[in-house]
Amino acid sequence: MITKVFTFSLLFTFAFLLVWSLVSTWYFQLVARLSLQIHHSDGRTIPRQAPKMLVGNLVDVYRAKNRLSAYHGFHEKFGEIVQIFWLWRQQISVTNYQMARRILIYNQKNYEKFTPNSLIQKLYGSSVLTNTGDNWQRHRLLMNEVFSRKHVKGFHDIFVDYSERLAHQWSKRIDQAGENIKLNIYDDLNALFLDIVGKTSMSHDFAALNGEANQFLANIKYILNQSTRPVHQFTKWWQHLPLSSNHKLADAFKYVDNFLNELIEARKNINKQSNSNSSNVLDLLLQATDFFEDNIQPLTDKEVRDNLLAIIVNGHETVATSVSLTLYSLAQHPEILARVQAEIAEVMEKGGGQLTTAGVAELNYLDYVLLESLRLYPPMAGLQRISLNSDVLEGWAIPSQQAVGITFGPLHANPEYFGANPEHFNPDRYLDTEGVPALAGAVVTTKESTPLSFSQECPVKWLHSLAKHDKGRTKAGVCLPLTFGDGARKCLGEHFAMYEMKVALAVLLYRFNLQVAPNFEADLELGKFGLFISMFPKTGIELIVSRRKV
Numbered sequence: 182m183i184t185k186v187f188t189f190s191l192l193f194t195f196a197f198l199l200v201w202s203l204v205s206t207w208y209f210q211l212v213a214r215l216s217l218q219i220h221h222s223d224g225r226t227i228p229r230q231a232p233k234m235l236v237g238n239l240v241d242v243y244r245a246k247n248r249l250s251a252y253h254g255f256h257e258k259f260g261e262i263v264q265i266f267w268l269w270r271q272q273i274s275v276t277n278y279q280m281a282r283r284i285l286i287y288n289q290k291n292y293e294k295f296t297p298n299s300l301i302q303k304l305y306g307s308s309v310l311t312n313t314g315d316n317w318q319r320h321r322l323l324m325n326e327v328f329s330r331k332h333v334k335g336f337h338d339i340f341v342d343y344s345e346r347l348a349h350q351w352s353k354r355i356d357q358a359g360e361n362i363k364l365n366i367y368d369d370l371n372a373l374f375l376d377i378v379g380k381t382s383m384s385h386d387f388a389a390l391n392g393e394a395n396q397f398l399a400n401i402k403y404i405l406n407q408s409t410r411p412v413h414q415f416t417k418w419w420q421h422l423p424l425s426s427n428h429k430l431a432d433a434f435k436y437v438d439n440f441l442n443e444l445i446e447a448r449k450n451i452n453k454q455s456n457s458n459s460s461n462v463l464d465l466l467l468q469a470t471d472f473f474e475d476n477i478q479p480l481t482d483k484e485v486r487d488n489l490l491a492i493i494v495n496g497h498e499t500v501a502t503s504v505s506l507t508l509y510s511l512a513q514h515p516e517i518l519a520r521v522q523a524e525i526a527e528v529m530e531k532g533g534g535q536l537t538t539a540g541v542a543e544l545n546y547l548d549y550v551l552l553e554s555l556r557l558y559p560p561m562a563g564l565q566r567i568s569l570n571s572d573v574l575e576g577w578a579i580p581s582q583q584a585v586g587i588t589f590g591p592l593h594a595n596p597e598y599f600g601a602n603p604e605h606f607n608p609d610r611y612l613d614t615e616g617v618p619a620l621a622g623a624v625v626t627t628k629e630s631t632p633l634s635f636s637q638e639c640p641v642k643w644l645h646s647l648a649k650h651d652k653g654r655t656k657a658g659v660c661l662p663l664t665f666g667d668g669a670r671k672c673l674g675e676h677f678a679m680y681e682m683k684v685a686l687a688v689l690l691y692r693f694n695l696q697v698a699p700n701f702e703a704d705l706e707l708g709k710f711g712l713f714i715s716m717f718p719k720t721g722i723e724l725i726v727s728r729r730k731v
């Protein structure tokens with residue numbers, strides 16, 4: 182018996198060691214091959230943290246404080262380009278401005294967005310978010326018009342009205358509490374921007390500011406959460422298994438579809454009866470082809486539904502994160518807070534206590550405050566692409582089918598692009614030496630009907646020579662953050678987002694003073710892997726809010 186056990190143990194150990202050494206040889210040969218493919222013209226191979234067998238760099242990521250700091254750590258150690266292994270798959274992450282611009286603009290046709298997994302594809306269907314090629318172009322052309330400056334301005338009153346509602350709620354809470362109140366502003370701002378996107382996109386009041394639980398959003402969140410599970414990331418068939426989570430998933434899809442289809446139908450009937458002028462994004466989408474002389478195939482009802490959903494989902498959390506972190510940054514810098522409040526007060530007085538559309542355009546310093554917050558805290562932490570053909574990025578040979586990420590945090594923290602002390606919140610970095618707003622007009626002023634485009638170039642020295650002649654470039658010699666992306670697939674809602682964020686900030690900063698709550702520090706984390714890599718404050722943002730004398 183003892184001999185049998187001994188023989189079995191020996192055989193088992195032998196088999197285990199054999200399998201281990203075979204797998205290990207396969208894995209490390211694969212790693213070496215994939216690394217050698219990416220090399221610099223000066224002979225360097227791509228830097229990387231040595232991956233562990235089978236798991237790659239997952240261990241390093243889980244050892245770091247969170248995934249966000251893991252990425253930052255890799256770049257701190259290895260510089261502007263680094264290879265990261267997720268199990269046996271790999272990607273490169275870059276933080277060089279020129280590389281980013283080649284990927285997003287100059288050679289953008291070579292870098293496609295990732296194909297989303299089947300659940301995400303089903304949720305967003307055929308929309309501007311998920312399409313590629315000619316189909317994407319058609320959607321984007323129609324949607325650019327819908328999100329043009331002219332149309333966004335038309336939502337001014339809705340932006341002001343909802344921001345005032347939130348200000349009113351805070352005032353009431355302060356009155357009940359005494360002089361000031363500690364608030365976790367992140368949830369309130371999420372509610373505000375959900376209500377705004379509901380009203381502007383389909384004249385629907387989600388009533389999130391009134392604390393109403395929202396079944397539509399809960400179902401979307403359930404689908405998005407499920408979509409980040411590995412079983413759905415890697416298979417198409419899992420969703421068809423008879424599991425309770427899949428039944429719930431099917432119900433969630435049904436709910437979302439019914440909700441949107443009923444709204445679209447109702448809106449079409451209203452428009453037919455009243456022949457009314459378009460008043461929301463849905464109306465504009467239904468009429469989008471009327472804006473063009475050329476023959477463009479109109480969006481089908483299904484495509485309208487898909488795009489509407491893309492706007493609702495993308496159009497609230499990102500802005501809530503940005504405004505929360507802007508208020509947090511201002512609370513940490515009382516002198517900047519006072520300066521921006523003075524600008525807002527002047528504009529409000531001019532408007533007789535009202536925030537007018539002309540007033541919003543005059544809030545130049547607020548633009549820089551927002552821009553600086555978007556640089557330090559990009560709500561989308563980076564972009565992901567896949568190369569279709571081989572390419573060269575600043576001397577680095579990139580093979581075809583290579584996953585490439587642009588990681589904003591370290592890119593935005595480079596003094597070569599953003600000037601001295603890039604870790605500091607300093608809106609003045611965008612002003613030239615005489616304190617003149619170097620970007621005047623560049624942030625919110627653009628030609629009618631074109632999406633915003635900052636066509637600045639770096640490096641900085643080259644910029645200096647052109648700066649004086651082009652408002653889109655900064656005279657101060659710094660680059661503009663890439664927070665909204667760049668090139669053809671730049672954020673569709675950039676102008677919408679900038680406008681609504683400015684309004685919300687102006688309304689709130691006009692009425693309230695802010696301090697960071699004692700012992701509070703923002704804890705930033707990446708969202709689960711989805712279509713975008715979102716960044717958000719994990720425990721919200723806690724501020725002490727008090728009334729301002731106006």
Ligand code: HEM
Nearest residue numbers: 309310492495496499500503664665666670672673674678
């Ligand atoms: C601070 C707020 C926002 C930030 C930082 C942001 C950021 C971005 C970025 C970086 C992209 C490009 C993704 C890529 O190239 O892979 C993008 C795309 C997009 N964004 Fe935004 N976004 C914001 C707000 C909004 C809002 C308010 C809307 C809608 C109302 C919106 C709708 C979209 C859509 C539809 C796309 C896809 C465009 C395309 O692929 O052609 N975003 N956004």
